[in-house]
Amino acid sequence: MAVIPESELIINPNGTIYHLNLLPEHISDTIITVGDPDRVAKVSRYFDEIEVAVAKREFITHTGYYKGKRLTVISTGMGTDNIDILMNELDALVNIDFQSREPNEDRIRLKIIRVGTSGALQSTVPLGSHLASHTAVGLDSLMEFYPLEQRKDELYIGEALQQALGLSFRPYCVSGSESLIRKVAYDMIPGNTLTCPGFYAPQGRVLRAGLRKPDLLQTYRNFRAKDYRFTNFEMETAGYYSLGRLLDHEVLSLNAIVANRISKTFAANAEEVIDDLILKVLERV
Ligand SMILES: O=P(O)(O)O[C@H]1O[C@H](CO)[C@@H](O)[C@H]1O
Numbered sequence: 001m002a003v004i005p006e007s008e009l010i011i012n013p014n015g016t017i018y019h020l021n022l023l024p025e026h027i028s029d030t031i032i033t034v035g036d037p038d039r040v041a042k043v044s045r046y047f048d049e050i051e052v053a054v055a056k057r058e059f060i061t062h063t064g065y066y067k068g069k070r071l072t073v074i075s076t077g078m079g080t081d082n083i084d085i086l087m088n089e090l091d092a093l094v095n096i097d098f099q100s101r102e103p104n105e106d107r108i109r110l111k112i113i114r115v116g117t118s119g120a121l122q123s124t125v126p127l128g129s130h131l132a133s134h135t136a137v138g139l140d141s142l143m144e145f146y147p148l149e150q151r152k153d154e155l156y157i158g159e160a161l162q163q164a165l166g167l168s169f170r171p172y173c174v175s176g177s178e179s180l181i182r183k184v185a186y187d188m189i190p191g192n193t194l195t196c197p198g199f200y201a202p203q204g205r206v207l208r209a210g211l212r213k214p215d216l217l218q219t220y221r222n223f224r225a226k227d228y229r230f231t232n233f234e235m236e237t238a239g240y241y242s243l244g245r246l247l248d249h250e251v252l253s254l255n256a257i258v259a260n261r262i263s264k265t266f267a268a269n270a271e272e273v274i275d276d277l278i279l280k281v282l283e284r285v
């Protein structure tokens, strides 16, 4: 097996991985991820004990015990570019030997669950609900750089969306972990999530900069590829699912619906909706 050079697998002087600032023993194989660094403590406040607390840039990590289960919670910041760093570095922590710089023969499969916020694209997805992304479609360019394998039906959805939006590239489509859906999200709304490379124009929001595609929101909402339609959008899920497939980890994205873009409403109790989702995940994971 080829040795991974020090410019590719970057190890800090204290032995930790470059951005996450973690040692392999700092993480559990069950990881809850959140976008907002302040949300990490909102998860770990329910832990009986916090064993590890590490911070670097937007990546805050707490590892501890919830009712005897060892869990890690990490913040990622926003966007799939951060998920690229998160997923590669988490995988390196468990599947690469930092001494020899070679991949381990026995692979560890992580369980990674995103607890994030999201906006609804259909009136059938109410404010305050919890939605599990069964599939996600990425409008960002991250998968232009990885050899992601997609099934025929996934390619078909990407092609249909490329056409509907008149894009110069094909969006990528991937699914989440069925076993995590059964375990954690059995009573949540099943959804197809559009992952956007921004919060404003890519999600059809106008403050002062305007929109190149004025009917974007309607196009998202009305998009159909056979019986496939979008339920919600956010900014990370497709990055998680595609890197989960590439690196062979179980990944599930859960969404607290805080905005409904069809009714133009925002949840007054967004914090409560997120807290309820956090507690469900802690109990079920
Ligand atoms: O609440 P988080 O997890 O950050 O998720 C959503 O909220 C952010 C935008 O406000 C984006 O990261 C989006 O994906």
Ligand SMILES: O=c1cc[nH]c(=O)[nH]1
Pocket: 117, 118, 119, 120, 199, 203, 233, 234, 235, 258, 259
């Ligand atoms: O509308 C929304 C709400 C949360 N996060 C998003 O990315 N979009």
